[in-house]
Amino acid sequence: MASPSSLLLVGAGLASGLIALRLARLPEPPAIDIVEGSDRPFGEHTWSFHAADVSADDLDWLAGAVAHSWSGQAVRFPAFERKLSSPYASISSATMAEAVGRLGNVRLHLGARVEQPGPDRVTLGDGQTLAAGCVVDARGFAPSPALVLGFQKFVGLEVECSRPHGVDLPQIMDATVDQLDGYRFVYLLPFSPTRLLIEDTRYADGGALDPAALRRDIHAYAAQRGWSVGAVLREEAGVLPISLAHDAEAFWAGRPEDVPQVGMRAALFHPTTGYSLPDAVRVANLIAAHWPIASAPLARILRRHAVRQVSRQRFYRLLNRMLFRAAAPAERVRVLQRFYRLPRPLIERFYAGETSFADACRILVGKPPVRISKALGCLFETQVRRSMETT
DSSP: OTTTTOEEESSOSHHHHHHHHTTTTTOOOOOOEESSSSSSOSSSSEEEEEEGGGGGOOOOOOOOGGEEEEEEEEEEOSSSEEEOOOOOOEEEEHHHHHHHHOOTTEEESSSSOBSSSOOEEEBBBTEEEESEEEEEEOOOOOOOOOOEEEEEEEEEEEEEEEEEEOOOOEEEEESSSOOOOSEEEEEEEEESSSSSEEEEEEEEEEEOOOHHHHHHHHHHHHTTTTEEEEEEEEEEEEEEEEEEEOOOOHHHSSOOSOOOOOOOGTTOSSSSTTOEEEEEEEHHHHHHHOOOOOOOEEEHHHHHHHHHHHTTTTHHHHHHHIIIIISOOGGGGHHHHHHTOOOOHHHHHHHHHHOOOHHHHHHOOOSSSSSSHHTTTTHHHHHHHHHTTTT
């Protein structure tokens, strides 16, 4: 029989990794099983965050999983370039796997697909049953009719250049590139004088991804920057949801009430940036604050948290509707260009999901970079949801 204080996490992704790292700091860390359907725990990802996204205490327990950190960051737009003194860091799938692997209280089960987690046990594809005092569903994003979405699509190539590339800070957005398939920018992370992650990203209306086309565009971008790519070390790709409207009541209506949902499974991500690490840190801290706890009460706590987040994120979804519904695809770059002229603390609060009322007014003040007639048609989430229901 499983210990009442044992924990079973379904899905080896960012949310599970952070929960395991956070609970390892408790005076009596629980026994944790992480069940992953693939043979690659934590996949092939780079999870980045701004230092201002999390507290100093959080940075302490995250440190063991951080692959790289930098003292600042930069952006490039057609009208200007800017460096910001906002520290930035990245966790890789490899460093997350290493950090979790060092925890003596965690067991990984790979190639173990779970169809439907229960509140105190899961049955694997081979018929084996694993029991735990608490079971948490962290299997990743599941589409829902309660969400109206745009998409952030990307392919990233980590490359070794034949000569130094000259990039000293993360380049969060280089939007000087041709605007293809919506708002397009290139994201750069310098890992060494010659090693670089080059990621081609598009904020697009559709979720279809053509990896081959984006690979070609990445190599063309590298050539245009004068970089000679000696080798491609690895590749990552993804399609992230960007939330335009979110009916929290409908979203949770079809979810089990006795199995907690976390991470992308619970739609806990920044609606505009797609960043999920700050929300995953909040959830890990919330679980730690209530541990030990059984599945059903934890599910209620996390559901209330997720519903509150939906309410708090209304402004971001409004901005997304302006970006996706009021701005023509080729004009979306103007919206982001205008945003990045704003004060650095405001930008930091935006990424952290802590935008204040004053910040929101500052973002919206002045001549809008979208047409007023278009903006009026997407002011309210109900307008967008109704338009989707009639198409």
